[in-house]
Amino acid sequence: MNTVNEKDKQVIESYQNDEKMMILIYSQWCINNELDPVELYEKAYPGQLKNNALIEIIEETVPAKESAEITDQTVLNVLQLFGNDDLAFIVQEHIEKRDN
Numbered sequence: 001m002n003t004v005n006e007k008d009k010q011v012i013e014s015y016q017n018d019e020k021m022m023i024l025i026y027s028q029w030c031i032n033n034e035l036d037p038v039e040l041y042e043k044a045y046p047g048q049l050k051n052n053a054l055i056e057i058i059e060e061t062v063p064a065k066e067s068a069e070i071t072d073q074t075v076l077n078v079l080q081l082f083g084n085d086d087l088a089f090i091v092q093e094h095i096e097k098r099d100n
Contacts, residue, residue, distance in 0.1 A: 023057045029075040032064040044087040
């Protein structure tokens with residue numbers, strides 16, 4: 001019998017909450033830098049189904065002028081922490097284009 005105990009549930013919920021925070025940081029960084037978070041995501045992961053979590057969390061973003069600053073390094077670190085290396089690579093490309 002495969003049951004998930006309470007501790008496992010807490011670990012899973014914590015990871016899901018952290019993942020949502022990562023998506024929110026990424027999405028808000030995109031908004032702050034006048035980029036489309038869905039477009040960048042699809043460039044990093046072509047052929048994947050729509051990321052419903054991303055679409056839902058974009059609703060929680062605020063206009064750039066209302067947002068706290070999210071540094072480039074913060075968004076890159078958070079993406080890499082969650083194994084989104086392809087997306088971090090695309091973000092890095094946009095950072096380099098912007099800075100040149």
